[in-house]
Amino acid sequence: xxxxxxxxxxxxxxxxxxxxxxxxxxxxxxxxxxxxxxxxxxxxxxxxxxxxxxxxxxxxxxxxxxxxxxxxxxxxxxxxxxxxxxxxxxxxxxxxxxxxxxxxxxxxxxxxxxxxxxxxxxxxxxxxxxxxxxxxxxxxxxxxxxxxxxxxxxxxxxxxxxxxxxxxxxxxxxxxxxxxxxxxxxxxxxxxxxxxxxxxxxxxxxxxxxxxxxxxxxxxxxxxxxxxxxxxxxxxxxxxxxxxxxxxxxxxxxxxxxxxxxxxxxxxx
Amino acid sequence: xxxxxxxxxxxxxxxxxxxxxxxxxxxxxxxxxxxxxxxxxxxxxxxxxxxxxxxxxxxxxxxxxxxxxxxxxxxxxxxxxxxxxxxxxxxxxxxxxxxxxxxxxxxxxxxxxxxxxxxxxxxxxxxxxxxxxxxxxxxxxxxxxxxxxxxxxxxxxxxxxxxxxxxxxxxxxxxxxxxxxxxxxxxxxxxxxxxxxxxxxxxxxxxxxxxxxxxxxxxxxxxxxxxxxxxxxxxxxxxxxxxxxxxxxxxxxxxxxxxxxxxxxxxxxxxxxxxxxxxxxxx
Numbered sequence: 001x002x003x004x005x006x007x008x009x010x011x012x013x014x015x016x017x018x019x020x021x022x023x024x025x026x027x028x029x030x031x032x033x034x035x036x037x038x039x040x041x042x043x044x045x046x047x048x049x050x051x052x053x054x055x056x057x058x059x060x061x062x063x064x065x066x067x068x069x070x071x072x073x074x075x076x077x078x079x080x081x082x083x084x085x086x087x088x089x090x091x092x093x094x095x096x097x098x099x100x101x102x103x104x105x106x107x108x109x110x111x112x113x114x115x116x117x118x119x120x121x122x123x124x125x126x127x128x129x130x131x132x133x134x135x136x137x138x139x140x141x142x143x144x145x146x147x148x149x150x151x152x153x154x155x156x157x158x159x160x161x162x163x164x165x166x167x168x169x170x171x172x173x174x175x176x177x178x179x180x181x182x183x184x185x186x187x188x189x190x191x192x193x194x195x196x197x198x199x200x201x202x203x204x205x206x207x208x209x210x211x212x213x214x215x216x217x218x219x220x221x222x223x224x225x226x227x228x229x230x231x232x233x234x235x236x237x238x239x240x241x242x243x244x245x246x247x248x249x250x251x252x253x254x255x256x257x258x259x260x261x262x263x264x265x266x267x268x269x
Numbered sequence: 270x271x272x273x274x275x276x277x278x279x280x281x282x283x284x285x286x287x288x289x290x291x292x293x294x295x296x297x298x299x300x301x302x303x304x305x306x307x308x309x310x311x312x313x314x315x316x317x318x319x320x321x322x323x324x325x326x327x328x329x330x331x332x333x334x335x336x337x338x339x340x341x342x343x344x345x346x347x348x349x350x351x352x353x354x355x356x357x358x359x360x361x362x363x364x365x366x367x368x369x370x371x372x373x374x375x376x377x378x379x380x381x382x383x384x385x386x387x388x389x390x391x392x393x394x395x396x397x398x399x400x401x402x403x404x405x406x407x408x409x410x411x412x413x414x415x416x417x418x419x420x421x422x423x424x425x426x427x428x429x430x431x432x433x434x435x436x437x438x439x440x441x442x443x444x445x446x447x448x449x450x451x452x453x454x455x456x457x458x459x460x461x462x463x464x465x466x467x468x469x470x471x472x473x474x475x476x477x478x479x480x481x482x483x484x485x486x487x488x489x490x491x492x493x494x495x496x497x498x499x500x501x502x503x504x505x506x507x508x509x510x511x512x513x514x515x516x517x518x519x520x521x522x523x524x525x526x527x528x529x530x531x532x533x534x535x536x537x538x539x540x541x542x543x544x545x546x547x548x549x550x551x552x
Contacts, residue, residue, distance in 0.1 A: 016460065017460075018458060018460030019460045019461065019462075019463065021461065022460070022462065022463035022464045023463055025467060026463050026464065026466050026471065029467040029471045030467070033471060033475045033478075036478070036482045036483045036484070036487075037332070037478050037482060039482065040339050040340045040478070040481075040482035041332050041335065041336065041339060044335075044336045044338070044339070045335045045336055048335055177310055179317070180310075180313045180314065180317060183314075183320075183321060186321075187320060187321060187324055190324070191324060191327070196324070196328045197328055197331055197332070201331060201332075201335065202331060203331070203334060
C-alpha cells in the first residue's frame with residue numbers, strides 16, 4: 001500500500017510542470033552565482049577545507065541539485081501534513097488504519113523521486129556542461145563503490161531530512177503559527193548542513209557545533225561521499241552516523257506523535 | 270455625485286498618480302495595523318527576517334577568514350556591495366514585494382475583485398499584504414553598510430554624496446521595476462512565478478560580490494540586459510575608486526538614474542500589457 005501511495009505522490013508532483021521548470025531555472029541561476037564566489041575563494045586558497053577547485057565547484061552543484069530533493073527550504077510533502085494539522089483535518093487521518101509516519105514518508109519519497117529526475121539532474125547537467133565537475137574516480141571497483149555509497153547516503157539523507165521535517169510539522173499541534181519554527185529550521189539546516197559553505201571551512205568551534213548536529217547528515221555527508229572525501233572506513237562511519245541520526249530522529253518523531261495525538265484541536269468545532 | 274467621487278479618470282493625469290499613492294498609503298496603513306495586532310508574532314517574524322538576510326553576510330565573513338581579498342576586493346568593500354544590494358532590494362521588497370504573490374491570484378481568478386474596484390490595480394496589488402516585517406532586511410543591510418562606510422574612510426565630496434543617495438534611490442527603483450515587471454509576467458505564466466526569484470533574490474545575491482569574480486559575459490548581461498549592474502556595481506566603482514572590469518566609458522558609473530527610468534518605463538509597459546491580457550479563470 002505504501003508503494004502505491006509513493007507512486008501516486010510521484011504522479012501528483014509531476015503535474016506541476018511549469019512550476020518545476022521555474023524551480024530548475026532558479027536553482028541553476030543560483031548555482032552559477034555560487035560557483036563564481038567559490039571559484040574566487042578557491043582561487044586564493046586552493047585546497048581550502050580539503051577540496052580542490054573542481055571538487056568545490058561540484059559541491060555547489062550537488063547542493064543546488066539536492067536543495068529541492070531534500071526539501072531544505074520548505075517542508076516538502078509535509079507542508080500538506082502541516083496544513084491538515086492547522087485545519088484540523090488531521091483528525092480524519094488519525095482514524096485511518098495506517099501509520100502516520102510511514103504514510104507521509106511514502107508521500108515524501110514519491111516527491112523526492114520526482115525531484116531527483118528534474119530538480120536534481122537538470123541543474124547538475126547544466127553545471128557539468130558549464131564547468132568541470134568531479135565524478136567518482138579511481139579503479140572500476142572504487143567508482144562502483146562510490147556510486148553505491150552515494151545512493152545509500154542519499155537515501156539515508158532523505159530519511160534524516162524527513163525525520164527532521166516531520167518533527168517541525170508536528171510542532172503544529174502545539175503552535176498555531178509555524179512560520180517562526182520553519183524559518184529557524186531553514187536557517188540552521190542550511191547553515192549547519194553545509195549548504196552555504198562546507199562545514200570544513202568554518203572556524204573550528206563552529207565546525208564542532210555543526211558536527212554535533214544532525215543537519216550535517218542531510219547534505220554535507222552525501223556530498224562528501226560522492227566527492228570521495230573519506231576512505232572506506234570513513235565512508236562506512238559516515239553512513240553509520242547518518243543511520244544513527246535517522247533512527248534517533250524517527251524514534252523521536254514517534255514519541256512526539258504519540259503525545260501529539262492527545263493534543264488534537266479541531267478548529268471550528 | 271458618486272461618479273465625481275469615484276471617477277479619478279475625469280481628472281487630469283497627475284491626479285491619477287496622487288490618487289493611486291493615497292490609496293496605496295491607505296492599504297499599507299491597514300496592513301501595518303493588522304500586523305501589529307499580534308505584536309509577538311510581528312517581532313518574531315521581523316527578527317527572523319533580519320537573521321535570514323544576515324546569514325548571507327555570515328557566509329561572506331567566513332570566506333574572509335581565509336583570505337584578505339575576494340576578486341581583488343577587501344572585506345569592507347564587499348560589505349559595501351552587500352549593504353547596498355540588501356538595502357535596495359529590501360526597500361523594493363518592502364514597497365512592492367507582495368506582488369510576487371500575483372501568480373496565485375491569477376490562478377484563483379481573484380484579480381477580478383481588484384479590477385472592479387475604483388482604485389488602480391497596481392496600487393492595490395502592491396499594497397496587498399504589505400509586510401512591515403520585511404524591514405528586517407533593510408535594517409540588517411543598513412547596519413552592514415554603516416559598518417563598511419566607517420571602515421572605508423571615503424573622502425566625501427558633494428558629488429560622492431549625490432552618487433551615494435542616487436545609488437540608494439535608483440537601486441530601489443530598479444529592483445522595484447524588476448518586481449513589478451516580473452509580476453506582470455505572472456499574467457501570462459502564473460505557474461512559473463518562481464523564475465522571478467532568479468532576478469530579484471538571485472540578482473541581489475550576485476550584487477553582494479564584486480563584479481570581478483564573474484565571467485565577463487555575465488557582467489555584460491547585467492549592464493545591457495537586465496540592468497542590475499546599475500544598482501550598485503557601477504556607482505560603487507566610482508565611490509570606491511576602482512577600475513571597471515569591462516572597461517566601459519566612465520559615464521556609465523553615473524548613468525544609474527537613466528537605467529532606473531528605463532526600467533520603470535519598461536515595467537510600466539509590461540504591467541499594462543499584463544493587465545489587459547488578463548482573462549480571469551472562467552469558472
